[in-house]
Amino acid sequence: MTVTYVIEGSRVTGPESFWTVIGEAVNGPGGYFGRNLDAFADCLGGGMGTPDDDDYVIEWRDHALSARALGHEETARYLDRLAGRAHESNRGRLREESAQAALGLGPTLFDRLVEIIRERTGPDTLRLL
Template identity: 60%
Template sequence: MTVRYVLDGSQVRTLEDFWRVAGESIGCGGYVGRNLDAFADCLRGGFGTPDDGDLVIEWRDQEVSRERLGHPETARQLKMRLAHCHPTNKARMAARLAA
């Protein structure tokens, strides 16, 4: 059995928006976590998504969200992490941001 979920990429402006839209669209009780490991767990099944069968995600307006999730959003995310990371990770996060 194939289950199809539709993700509206026009609603994705930030990474936080992506996690919200994915949770609303895909299921997992309306939440898919806020990192790729949690997202992968959700897609594997058993967290509101089907345990068996195929899962298809139709990402509409993906070019819009691809543009919005580009370099500026990545830099914004790294700045937020730099501001809140453990002092021993500051140099590594600053280097990632500079790159």
């Protein structure tokens, strides 16, 4: 039986709310399913609430609202925060990515989340509605 996890895109107003929404979708109220891109990717790898047989679908409703909330402006802020606490060897790259995002260029947080889901679970797991 296929399990469906629903991301209510209208509840996603930034990265922090995304982590809350996906955590609750997979593991119930107060559930955890990553609090950054790397942890999210690790959670999709299994053992954090998704079925072991990989028989599940992630249905992202109102994804266009999430795409706007996790667009270039929010991506620039997110990357700035990361750069502030990153190892000095990564700061330059993060600041350059942030500058590009501030210009409306490059992948957004939404793009990165979609990419991570598709890479970790396969192309048919994510349904953008």
